[in-house]
Amino acid sequence: MSPTPALLLAIVLGVSAGGQTPPIFHPGAPGAAPRVISAAEAVELSRTGFVAADVRFMQHMIVHHAQAVEMVTLLETRAASPTVRLLGERIAQSQAAEMALMEEWLLARSLPVAAADPHAGHHGINHAPADPDTPLMPGMLSPSQMTALAASSGPAFDRLFLEGMIRHHQGALDMVEALLAGPDTAEDPMLSDFASSITADQSAEILRMQTILSGL
Amino acid sequence: MNIRSLLLSSAAAASVLFGAAAAQAQSPSGQAAAGQTPPVGADARSTLSPGLHDAGQAISNLTLEHSVRPAPGFFDPEAIFAPPTREEAEAARARAAAVEAGTAEPPPPRRYSPLAMANSDMAMTNGRLFVGNFNGFNAYDVSGEGAPELLLSVVCPGGQGDLSVHGNLLFMSVEQNRARLDCGVRDAEGEVNAERFRGIRIFDISDLSAPRQIAAVQTCRGSHTHTLVPHPTDANVLYVYNSATSSVRKSDELAGCRDGEPGENPETALYSIDVIKVPLNAPAQAAIVNRPRIFADRETGEIAGLWKGGRFGVASQSSAVTNHCHDITVYPEIGLAAGACSGNGILLDISDPENPARISELFDPDMAYWHSATFNTTGDKVLFTDEWGGGTSARCRAEDPHSWGADLIAAIENGRLVGKSFFKLPAAQTASENCVAHNGNLIPVPGRDLMLQAWYQGGVSIVDFTDPARPMEIAYFDRGPIDAERLMVGGHWSAYWFNGRIYASEIARGFDVLSLEPSEHLSAAEIAVAERVMQGTINPQTQSRPVWEDHPDVAAAYLDQLARSNGIETGLAQRARTAVQQWRDGRPNRARATELSQALAVVPEKTPPADAARLKALSELFARLGRGR
Structure with a gap:
């Protein structure tokens, strides 16, 4: 270690500490000399920010999840396979729980739960976009596809349901990927953990659905 | 957590x-x-x-x-994490609706992520206590009889700050995406990923006036x-x-x-x-x-x-x-x-x-x-x-x-x-x-x-x-x-x-x-x-067997345990207590200790394993006392 930083540090310490308060160090990258900071700076360093893309991600994912729940409500009167029914119920449960968490995250930051941008379906699933063949966001079923699903029943419904839900989950994975690719996104620990849990859990569900689908 | x-x-x-x-x-x-x-x-x-x-x-x-x-710099009442209550969620929902309708201004975003300044795990070395924190760590001198004395603070956010010490090195766990190689959180722009750090940091703490x-x-x-x-x-x-x-x-x-x-x-x-x-x-x-x-x-x-x-x-x-x-x-x-x-x-x-x-x-x-x-x-x-x-x-x-x-x-x-x-x-x-x-x-x-x-x-x-x-x-x-x-x-x-x-x-x-x-x-x-058990360095997840030096208190401890569980015959216990007292007074009776050792070595049938182990340990202790160690 070069003596100069240590010497400088000693001077800084002597001035700032006044022999009373122990120093607060901010170390810097490996190998770098630490610098002494104030208590106010230390507090400031612990703040975490979120960016607009984080907020959009949460808002969009709520809309995305809501469609999964809507798909499962169709299942009650239309599905043939008990396995598919059970799976659907559990998906609805987990998606609803996650929606509540996303709402909480937004509300705790005094942010609107619904996205403000026009591509996101301003009020969620109730307001369909103009084109019946265009899904709102990646992986979501288009209005026509939802209509087709609602019109089917029995084994045909099961197949459409699983295919749709696999695509739907894949869309969620794409949304996470897009989020993480952006600059400064997912710094908020809770959001970042949540995004990664979506990846883990929905990948697992996709695998399970593919297995069921191949056995139909 | x-x-x-x-x-x-x-x-x-x-x-x-x-x-x-x-x-x-x-x-x-x-x-x-x-x-x-x-x-x-x-x-x-x-x-x-x-x-x-x-x-x-x-x-x-x-x-x-x-x-x-x-420690200063490691507390802010706003940083205490409270998951929103139902009422708060409803109020926020109403507020958000008002913001959307243009009848209210959006309030400033919350300043802290959950647990931003939470204290976490600890380790000890050479009379110094290291307390981990999601925002870094603090070191205290606890070698004296008085209150712990803060020696230094290190700010390096990233959670959860699980730490260990070995010699002059301090190891710290970092898991969050926010964490940066340089211990900063907000400086990196654009190429965020290259500066991200998730893993184990190693600090040199040999000089507490310049932790590095x-x-x-x-x-x-x-x-x-x-x-x-x-x-x-x-x-x-x-x-x-x-x-x-x-x-x-x-x-x-x-x-x-x-x-x-x-x-x-x-x-x-x-x-x-x-x-x-x-x-x-x-x-x-x-x-x-x-x-x-x-x-x-x-x-x-x-x-x-x-x-x-x-x-x-x-x-x-x-x-x-x-x-x-x-x-x-x-x-x-x-x-x-x-x-x-x-x-x-x-x-x-x-x-x-x-x-x-x-x-x-x-x-x-x-x-x-x-x-x-x-x-x-x-x-x-x-x-x-x-x-x-x-x-x-x-x-x-x-x-x-x-x-x-x-x-x-x-x-x-x-x-x-x-x-x-x-x-x-x-x-x-x-x-x-x-x-x-x-x-x-x-x-x-x-x-x-x-x-x-x-x-x-x-x-x-x-x-x-x-x-x-x-x-x-x-x-x-x-x-x-x-x-x-x-x-x-x-x-x-x-x-x-x-x-x-x-x-x-x-x-x-x-x-x-x-x-x-x-x-x-x-x-x-x-x-x-x-x-009386002292260790230079303690990282609780690295266990080591405690060393109990032979001492009258060790014998008394076993006797107290055996008395509590009715694991020793009363007469034998009394004789052992007398021998412990003599030892404590600085005049151990070797012959009696040897004799006690032999008596304690006879473990009655159906003795629960814990008592059997105590009798055995006590017997061995008296045997060493009898031999003059």
């Missing part, structure tokens, strides 16, 4: 994979620990008045010596906790077992990191731990040398060989998938490690520390998330904790199941883990206190297994698990909730016995120092013996 569990506490996603029948099929060994679970009810701890620094306190068989407030980060070992899933493992013969080599619970990084951020299930991707960074090798003469060259597949099926070699997540049965806890360890405790003197690994508790042979090998695993339908492990001194029991709900939820309410979020006490029988009983904090806590089993270590009283443990806002508790089927609480300290109405996350993260005192880190309030008081459950001699 695990925020992810809070987020997905429904765990419904995990249960999708396996219905009850499938779950049953995947673990033939799965059965509940059978011993007695002590009842949970109301006591003095259940109705304490609230407050951040003036909360009511309840204490039993302990003395609170010092309460040390958070000297290395940073990047890992695929960051670092939630870590454990130091000394090389059995080479003093220049230190291993670190890294337990990472978080998401896998992209391979363009960190080469070689692959995500996904092993069926799709055999190279996946899930389903392993990292073994890091640190050359102590060149610690900057620390690097990962192995990522062992410790969860693999022994017969098929399938990488994901343990619990696959979900419920064992309809009324079971939903247990997390075993694709990581949350924490590992090593006991090098017996060549074993106990892993608390999400859906399973496991036992590892670490005689070759670079290649840990699983020798046993345990599943239990009442365990949601195997969180930490502590061996007893002999090394034939392991106390595992279950962090049901992730640590930010109220899980010690009267209505919560008494075997959920508890300790599972297991015995090691012929190299196999066998569940024996559960112990949960016996005092019901309020709904505004986050509470579940958390970190602790042993109090070194010979002849007994005493676990000192933190329960978040459930406080600090000491449980005797000498009889693994009948655990019993013998002392406690607790405060009221931070707030009466709402759950604000706080409480004791870790409670550790460090050289004669209890140090208990408090998430929001700083840390507490406590000492033991004699009681019907613990005698003055037992306390004196424990307080």
